[in-house]
Amino acid sequence: MKFENVLAEVDGFGKFQLMTIFLMVIPRVTLPFHFLMNNFIAVIPSHHCNISSLDDRAVFKNLSQEERLVVGIPVQEDGTPNSCQMFAEPQYHLLLNSSSMTELPTVPCQNGWVYDNNIFKSTLATEWDLVCDKRRMNRATASIFFLGVMFGAAAFGYLSDRFGRKRTLLISYMLTTVFGFASAFSYNFTLFAVMRFLTGFGISGVNIIAIVLCIEWVDIKHRTAVGILMSLDWSIFTTLLPVVAYFVNDWRVLTATATSPLILAMITWWWVPESARWLISNRKLKSAHFYLNKCAKINGREQFMADLKPGVLSETTVLNKETRKYSYLDLIKTPQMRRLTLLTGILWFGVSCTYYGISLNVAGFGVNIFVTQFIYGVIEIPAKIFICFTLNKIGRRMNQAGTLVLTGLCIFCNIFIPQEMTIFRTTVGTLGKMFAEGAFTMVFLYTSELYPTVIRQSGLGYSSFMALTGVSVSPLIMVLEELWLPLPGIVFSLVAFAAGLSACLLSETHNSRLPETIEDVEQTRAISPDI
Secondary structure (H helix, E strand, O other): OOHHHHHHHOOOOOHHHHHHHHHHHHHHOHHHHHHHOHHHHOOOOOEEEOOHHHHHOHHHHOOOHHHHHHHHOOEOOOOOEOOOEEEOOOOHHHHOOOOOOOOOOEEEOOOOEEEOOOOOOEOHHHHHOOOHHHHHHHHHHHHHHHHHHHHHHHHHHHHHHHHOHHHHHHHHHHHHHHHHHHHHOOOOHHHHHHHHHHHHHHHHHHHHHHHHHHHHHOOHHHHHHHHHHHHHHHHHHHHHHHHHHHHOOEHHHHHHHHHOHHHHHHHHHHHOOOOHHHHHHOOOHHHHHHHHHHHHHHHOOHHHHHOOOHHHHHHHOOOOOOOOOOOHHHHOOOHHHHHHHHHHHHHHHHHHHHHHHHHHHOOOOOOOHHHHHHHHHHOHHHHHHHHHHHHHHHHHHHHHHHHHHHHHHHHHHHHOOOOOOHHHHHHHHHHHHHHHHHHHHHHHHHHHHHOOHHHHHHHHHHHHHHHHHHHHHHHHHHHHHHOOOOHHHHHHHHHHHHHHHHHHOEOOOOOOOOOOOHHHHHHHOOEOOOO
């Protein structure tokens, strides 16, 4: 008897599974909040040099605020006060004639800056004056966070396969909560950067464990729906983020707000079940029997478990004579695992790189940051609903490859659309983002079905590491436009096509049992025999 048969007997999609999904959605609220929060906490509002030090001069003191700006700060080409320069001495003659300022001596801001706080009460830039020469430090905060996510994915992937999904998930909750709140109370930028890195490290566990835990408890028939549902919450909470950010316009309070759902997640963690698949693969048969019995009881299938003894579970998968500890090296030890690892690495790199590439290339909607972020979240929902239907019709492989190829085509087509045709560029860019989101939606489910239970989390950890590498490379590709304007689009298109080709070389997993051991992968050829 296979594990899938046991799962079917206790109901592979009953109240127990719905409870597990709900318990995993609670911590996932914080994912888009932390991943996209930098768009709001790192905003640099309009600003100019603080010239209040000139108030001790009698003439200057009697001027209005507008007149002070005229004589104290040079004007930029768009007519606004210069953000980083001030006059070395007040230029009172400009009150009579402001036609020429090119020859007037200026110096960098001497006494800090004055910020426009109409939209954001406080941001990282206003807190620590991360503007002008320190502007790059402000931009680095997102990279620092994603660097933590990258290393956290590798760490939690291994820990989850080594010590179990449930215990590792609690560690992720605790680390993210502690360092998330510590970020909100940081008293200098260096401490904030360190706490932000560690927050990213901790939140990786929530990102890769929650969806795998749900998929491992669901039967074959409902795996697609659960995979899409677990990704749909990202889009829903993405649309919620700008609403929260609009009312919570202080970066410290917003950071704490984004972290707070994990407090409830830690309370509800006691009801989270361990993966019975993982328990059986690690010869913890009594514990697996306990959770299967719990599943059967909640789903009203107690009679089946009454006749099933713990020892029988050892027959549901191929077990080693001795308990074996797996590591990342097992991803490359055998021929089929090496091919799987190579192709999924290329796939995840391409999916993430093109997703962020198309996001950078989408023309603005001409509205403020809150509405723009809301629209970006909303347009992902129809893409995921569409994918939910097509996955069961044409399978994983063709969907994954197709969405990537279409993403690449949208990017490539935008190269030839003139800049002045804003509507067309925005439409094509938005379509590309929808296809890219479709590819992202499938890749978690598809990869989870390809890797065996004993190293499934390690496989996802490695894949997430490759994805974050793609995220890091994406801005560097955008810099290539300085060499030749169409070059970034060409590179992103080629990356999307390469990832699509890799997806074509993977085997179809629709309506197939999840592999439990590495031997399953080697025997059933997890990679397509068409290679």
